[in-house]
Amino acid sequence: MTRMDPRLGHEVRDARAPHAVVIGAGLGGLASAMRLGARGYRVTVIDRLDVPGGRGSALWRDGHRFDLGPTIVTVPQVFRDLWSATGRSFDDEIDLRALDPFYEIRWPDDSHFTARQDTDAMRAEVARLSPDDLPGYERFLKDAEARYWFGFENLGRRSLHKLWDLIKVLPTFARLRADRSVYAHAASRVRDPRLRMALSFHPLFIGGDPFHVTSMYILVSHLEKEFGVHYAMGGVARIAERMAEIVGEDGGLVRLETDVDEILVRDGRAAGVRLTTGEIVTADLVVSNADAGWTYDHLLRNHARRRWTPPRLERSRWSMGLFVWYFGTKGTRDLWPDVGHHTILNGPRYKGLVEDIFLNGRLSEDMSLYVHRPSVTDPSVAPEGDDTFYVLSPVPHLGHDDPVDWSARCEEYRASVEAVLEQSLIPGFRDRLGPSEIFTPEEFRDRYNAPYGTGFSIEPRILQSAWFRPHNVSEELPGLYLAGAGTHPGAGLPGVISSAEVLDTLVPDPERVR
Known part of the structure; x- marks a missing residue:
C-alpha cells in the first residue's frame, strides 16, 4: 500500500515498513538508499544542500555547468550492479562515453605521457620515454592486477x-x-622519474600521499586498463540526479535543504535524527553518509564513544585539501586543439x-594541476x-x-594558477574568461562538513585502511551504519558506491527489524 507525498509527488511506502534515515544525499548515501529501498525499507534521505549528489553535484553559471567533484567513472560495473539491485539497467539510463586517451601528463621539460586503454599503445608510450623501462612496466601491470583482485574485488566489496x-x-x-x-x-619497477610519477600519482585522486599510501593502491592502474575511463554525459551530477529519482520512484523521500544536527539514541540504539530546526525524525536504523569524522565528532557528540573519540580523530592523518577553480571561456571551443578532456600539468617538483x-x-x-575540459566531450556543459x-x-x-x-x-593563488595555465596549456584564455567559481578547503569545510576542509576524508594509509578505517557498521552505536x-x-567513485554494497550485506532484513 502506498500514498503520494505532496512535497515531491513520489509514492511513499506504507508507514508500517521499517524506516531508515540516510544522512547525506552524496553518492554513497543515495546508493545506500537505493539498496535499502529495494530491500523493502521505507527510506528518508536528508541533505543540507539544494541538489542531490554532495561532492558529485554541479553548479550552473551563465549557461556553464560546473561539475564540482568527481569527473570520471572507472568501474561502471559497480553502478550496473547498483541499478540491477533496483530492477533497472544503468546503461539504459546513463550515457557513458569511453575516453581515448584517458589523460595526458605534461612535464616542465615539454615531455609528455598519454595514457590509453590499449596495451600496445601504452607500451609504445613507455618505450618512447624510456625504452629500458619497458620490462619493468610490464611487471608493474601484473603487480597492479594482482592487487586489484585482492584489494578491490576481495577486500573492497565485503565488510x-x-x-x-x-x-x-x-x-x-x-x-x-x-x-x-x-x-x-613504482620506483622498484621503473627508473625514469617521469614514469615513476605517471605510475604513482593516482592516490592523489583519493586523497593519499603517494610516498606513504600503501602500494595496494597501484590497483588503480589495472582499473584503468581493464575497465577504461568514462565520462557520464551530463556529468556525475546526472548520475546523482537519477539516483535521487530512483529513491523517490521506489517509495523513498529525499529532503533537501534540511540539516541534521544530531543522531538520536534510544535504548542504546540509533533511533533517528534531530534536525537543526528541532524537528525529530524517528527511524529503525540510521545510515550516515556524512564524513566519518563529522559523524563521530559532531553527530554523536552527546553519545560516549570508545574508538572514534575526539583525540583519536585528531591524531588521524587526513587527506589533503583542494583548491578548485571552475571557469568558462568564451568562443574557445576550437582553440587549443591539443588540450583534451583531462590534462595533468606537473610542476618542477614531485616529492617536495x-x-x-x-x-x-x-x-x-610551485604547483601541479589537474585540468578538466569536459566541453570537448559534452557540449551541454557550456x-x-x-x-x-x-x-x-x-x-x-x-x-x-x-x-x-x-x-x-585565495586571489593571489588563483592568479598563480592563471599564470601557469596561460604559460603552459591554454594561452590567451584570460582574455576570454567568463563565469568563475572557486572552492578552497574553507568551502569544503562549510559546504560538506569536511573536517579540516579535506577533499577525501581520512587518508588511505595502510593503518587507516581496511579494518583500521571507520567500519560500515558502527562499533560505537548499534543501528548506525x-x-x-x-x-x-x-x-573515489568505485569505493563510495561499493561502501553501500558492503552496507547492504550488514543491514538486517526488514522483517527482522521490528
Missing part, C-alpha cells in the same frame, strides 16, 4: 569490521608488500611538493562555442599548525 577478517589476510598483505608505498613500488602539502602544511609557490574548465590544485588541509588563510590568499569516502573501502 572488514571484524579483526579476524584482517588477521586472515595478513599473509597476503605481506606477500604483496602492502608495507611499501605506491611510489616505492607532496611533502609540503601533506607533511609540512605549506602552500608552495553555451555553443564556449568551454567549461575545472582546474584542481592539491593544497594543505586546514588542520596544520599554521593553516592557510584562504580569505587572504556508515557509507561514503570516510569509511571502508574508501574514496
Whole structure:
C-alpha cells in the first residue's frame, strides 16, 4: 500500500515498513538508499544542500555547468550492479562515453605521457620515454592486477569490521608488500622519474600521499586498463540526479535543504535524527553518509564513544585539501586543439611538493594541476562555442599548525594558477574568461562538513585502511551504519558506491527489524 507525498509527488511506502534515515544525499548515501529501498525499507534521505549528489553535484553559471567533484567513472560495473539491485539497467539510463586517451601528463621539460586503454599503445608510450623501462612496466601491470583482485574485488566489496577478517589476510598483505608505498613500488619497477610519477600519482585522486599510501593502491592502474575511463554525459551530477529519482520512484523521500544536527539514541540504539530546526525524525536504523569524522565528532557528540573519540580523530592523518577553480571561456571551443578532456600539468617538483602539502602544511609557490575540459566531450556543459574548465590544485588541509588563510590568499593563488595555465596549456584564455567559481578547503569545510576542509576524508594509509578505517557498521552505536569516502573501502567513485554494497550485506532484513 502506498500514498503520494505532496512535497515531491513520489509514492511513499506504507508507514508500517521499517524506516531508515540516510544522512547525506552524496553518492554513497543515495546508493545506500537505493539498496535499502529495494530491500523493502521505507527510506528518508536528508541533505543540507539544494541538489542531490554532495561532492558529485554541479553548479550552473551563465549557461556553464560546473561539475564540482568527481569527473570520471572507472568501474561502471559497480553502478550496473547498483541499478540491477533496483530492477533497472544503468546503461539504459546513463550515457557513458569511453575516453581515448584517458589523460595526458605534461612535464616542465615539454615531455609528455598519454595514457590509453590499449596495451600496445601504452607500451609504445613507455618505450618512447624510456625504452629500458619497458620490462619493468610490464611487471608493474601484473603487480597492479594482482592487487586489484585482492584489494578491490576481495577486500573492497565485503565488510572488514571484524579483526579476524584482517588477521586472515595478513599473509597476503605481506606477500604483496602492502608495507611499501605506491611510489616505492613504482620506483622498484621503473627508473625514469617521469614514469615513476605517471605510475604513482593516482592516490592523489583519493586523497593519499603517494610516498606513504600503501602500494595496494597501484590497483588503480589495472582499473584503468581493464575497465577504461568514462565520462557520464551530463556529468556525475546526472548520475546523482537519477539516483535521487530512483529513491523517490521506489517509495523513498529525499529532503533537501534540511540539516541534521544530531543522531538520536534510544535504548542504546540509533533511533533517528534531530534536525537543526528541532524537528525529530524517528527511524529503525540510521545510515550516515556524512564524513566519518563529522559523524563521530559532531553527530554523536552527546553519545560516549570508545574508538572514534575526539583525540583519536585528531591524531588521524587526513587527506589533503583542494583548491578548485571552475571557469568558462568564451568562443574557445576550437582553440587549443591539443588540450583534451583531462590534462595533468606537473610542476618542477614531485616529492617536495607532496611533502609540503601533506607533511609540512605549506602552500608552495610551485604547483601541479589537474585540468578538466569536459566541453570537448559534452557540449551541454557550456553555451555553443564556449568551454567549461575545472582546474584542481592539491593544497594543505586546514588542520596544520599554521593553516592557510584562504580569505587572504585565495586571489593571489588563483592568479598563480592563471599564470601557469596561460604559460603552459591554454594561452590567451584570460582574455576570454567568463563565469568563475572557486572552492578552497574553507568551502569544503562549510559546504560538506569536511573536517579540516579535506577533499577525501581520512587518508588511505595502510593503518587507516581496511579494518583500521571507520567500519560500515558502527562499533560505537548499534543501528548506525556508515557509507561514503570516510569509511571502508574508501574514496573515489568505485569505493563510495561499493561502501553501500558492503552496507547492504550488514543491514538486517526488514522483517527482522521490528
